[in-house]
Amino acid sequence: KCGKGEEHQCKDWWCLCKEHISAQSRLFLKGGRIVNDDHSFDADVYIEDGIIKQVGNNLVIPGGSRTIDARGKLIIPGGIDTHTHMQLPFMGTFAVDDFYSGTKAALAGGTTMIIDFVLDQKNVSLLEAYDKWRSWADGKVCCDYALHVGVTWWSDQVAKEMEVLCKEKGVNSFKVFLAYKDVFMLDDHEVYQTFMKCRELGAIGMVHAENGHLIAEKSQEMIDNGITGPEGHEMCRPEEVEAEATLRAITIAHQANCPLYVVHVMSKSAAKVVTAARRRGNVVFGEPIAASLGTDGTHYWNKCWRHGAGHVMGPPLRPDPSTPGYLMDLLANNDLQVTGTDNCTFNADQKALGKDDFRKIPNGVNGVEDRMSIIWEKGVACGKMDPCRFVAVTSTNAAKIFNIYPQKGRIAVGSDADIVVWDPKATRTISAKTHHQAVDFNIFEGMTCHGVPDYVITNGHVVLDEGQLRVTQGMGRYIPTPCNSEIAFSRIRERERTCQPCKVERDPYDGPVAKIDGNM
Numbered sequence: 001k002c003g004k005g006e007e008h009q010c011k012d013w014w015c016l017c018k019e020h021i022s023a024q025s026r027l028f029l030k031g032g033r034i035v036n037d038d039h040s041f042d043a044d045v046y047i048e049d050g051i052i053k054q055v056g057n058n059l060v061i062p063g064g065s066r067t068i069d070a071r072g073k074l075i076i077p078g079g080i081d082t083h084t085h086m087q088l089p090f091m092g093t094f095a096v097d098d099f100y101s102g103t104k105a106a107l108a109g110g111t112t113m114i115i116d117f118v119l120d121q122k123n124v125s126l127l128e129a130y131d132k133w134r135s136w137a138d139g140k141v142c143c144d145y146a147l148h149v150g151v152t153w154w155s156d157q158v159a160k161e162m163e164v165l166c167k168e169k170g171v172n173s174f175k176v177f178l179a180y181k182d183v184f185m186l187d188d189h190e191v192y193q194t195f196m197k198c199r200e201l202g203a204i205g206m207v208h209a210e211n212g213h214l215i216a217e218k219s220q221e222m223i224d225n226g227i228t229g230p231e232g233h234e235m236c237r238p239e240e241v242e243a244e245a246t247l248r249a250i251t252i253a254h255q256a257n258c259p260l261y262v263v264h265v266m267s268k269s270a271a272k273v274v275t276a277a278r279r280r281g282n283v284v285f286g287e288p289i290a291a292s293l294g295t296d297g298t299h300y301w302n303k304c305w306r307h308g309a310g311h312v313m314g315p316p317l318r319p320d321p322s323t324p325g326y327l328m329d330l331l332a333n334n335d336l337q338v339t340g341t342d343n344c345t346f347n348a349d350q351k352a353l354g355k356d357d358f359r360k361i362p363n364g365v366n367g368v369e370d371r372m373s374i375i376w377e378k379g380v381a382c383g384k385m386d387p388c389r390f391v392a393v394t395s396t397n398a399a400k401i402f403n404i405y406p407q408k409g410r411i412a413v414g415s416d417a418d419i420v421v422w423d424p425k426a427t428r429t430i431s432a433k434t435h436h437q438a439v440d441f442n443i444f445e446g447m448t449c450h451g452v453p454d455y456v457i458t459n460g461h462v463v464l465d466e467g468q469l470r471v472t473q474g475m476g477r478y479i480p481t482p483c484n485s486e487i488a489f490s491r492i493r494e495r496e497r498t499c500q501p502c503k504v505e506r507d508p509y510d511g512p513v514a515k516i517d518g519n520m
């Protein structure tokens with residue numbers, strides 16, 4: 001019986017009263033293979049009250065626990081999607097997947113945490129924007145979530161609010177835009193100030209790296225030449241427009257001695273820039289996304305306008321069809337480290353806002369539900385990465401960078417019970433007809449992937465249970481992300497100490513000084 005008294009009927013499996021929850025949340029995962037980023041081994045897992053309590057063999061389990069047979073399956077940390085935009089107000093409309101449908105879909109695919117972006121207009125208080133996003137998300141999220149904050153303008157107020165966000169609101173990452181001129185874009189000196197502030201606070205600088213000035217010029221040229229369709233979206237922002245901005249952001253971050261996280265790495269050219277910077281010793285992380293790893297930009301030339309528009313996002317997918325494989329190679333070898341999705345979805349009628357002008361097509365694609373399967377298929381099933389690396393790039397590295405490890409990103413005693421029982425051999429075919437997202441289109445339509453979640457457990461609740469998805473709005477929690485993550489800041493702090501500029505002590509110059517001609 002639950003604690004709500006004799007009258008109370010638990011009609012819903014998820015009754016949130018305390019006794020009920022704990023009775024339901026004694027789970028025993030038996031016979032599986034645990035995969036962490038550094039090690040895999042055969043062991044059982046016992047979960048109580050949302051926390052992993054025991055890992056090992058011959059465990060002593062309290063009566064009344066539910067046993068899940070995990071033989072032949074992998075037990076992996078739930079995925080962390082580092083980059084989503086649920087219900088984002090953008091380009092005159094709102095992304096159609098909100099914090100409910102978006103997180104429900106995430107869970108269906110084996111992702112148990114998302115990190116979304118607070119992203120408001122210039123001159124809007126960052127704190128007010130943060131509160132707005134919390135008010136949208138808290139009542140709707142089905143899985144845990146955290147927030148990055150976009151810095152879309154610069155002032156003393158913004159600097160002060162960044163400090164409050166870090167010290168009181170659990171934010172440790174700020175995104176700047178080098179694109180979206182007149183909307184989100186900052187100038188280089190503002191980006192420098194933002195990254196300086198990040199470094200001071202122990203927060204991670206993030207960048208959307210595309211040259212917004214060039215895009216504005218070249219997209220107008222496309223329209224003037226009569227190219228109004230989705231192919232114009234790619235052609236006005238070719239790879240070097242992304243690569244130049246990536247190098248510029250890396251340079252500015254390096255000058256500010258700030259760790260940099262490059263979101264949505266979409267091209268070989270940008271990935272090479274990130275790779276080269278890491279080889280030089282820069283503290284920079286690269287995030288390819290499900291879209292850039294799973295499909296390509298040839299779709300922009302599709303004869304069907306809706307199909308092309310369905311793939312429009314910024315930076316664009318690349319027409320070079322070897323791009324996804326190339327990015328996957330870099331991800332497998334730690335030249336790139338993390339995967340997100342940039343999930344930001346718009347239905348056909350919303351995309352149609354740009355039917356006569358690609359500049360008005362709302363930018364964004366799906367991914368939150370399919371990321372895990374796409375990366376398993378293109379990464380592990382293709383033999384490019386092993387299951388440990390899969391866990392690293394889908395969960396653990398994100399937890400480390402955003403400083404929530406080992407609460408998240410690890411199967412270990414004391415960690416949150418965000419767990420996926422993963423069937424590496426099963427397959428599923430992706431389709432908008434069967435996906436759980438609200439959007440009416442799927443960029444991975446028809447793709448068959450190995451790697452399917454059998455059970456998904458979030459905070460100790462079995463939410464995907466033998467094919468049944470059972471979630472409740474608001475069952476997820478906001479997870480504060482503390483500043484000064486070790487993986488990002490240990491080298492930064494050493495450099496702060498050792499790499500200070502120092503002046504040369506010398507006698508003052510006492511020779512003649514030329515006179516300035518005031519008339520020149």
Ligand code: URP
Pocket residue numbers: 085208264312313314315342344363364365
């Ligand atoms: O096309 C995109 N990427 N839409 C979402 C906003 C952003 O730039 O991340």
Ligand code: ZN
Pocket residue numbers: 001002003004008009010015016017020
């Ligand atoms: Zn109850």
Ligand code: ZN
Pocket residue numbers: 208263264314315
């Ligand atoms: Zn972006």
Ligand code: ZN
Pocket residue numbers: 083084085342344
């Ligand atoms: Zn984004």
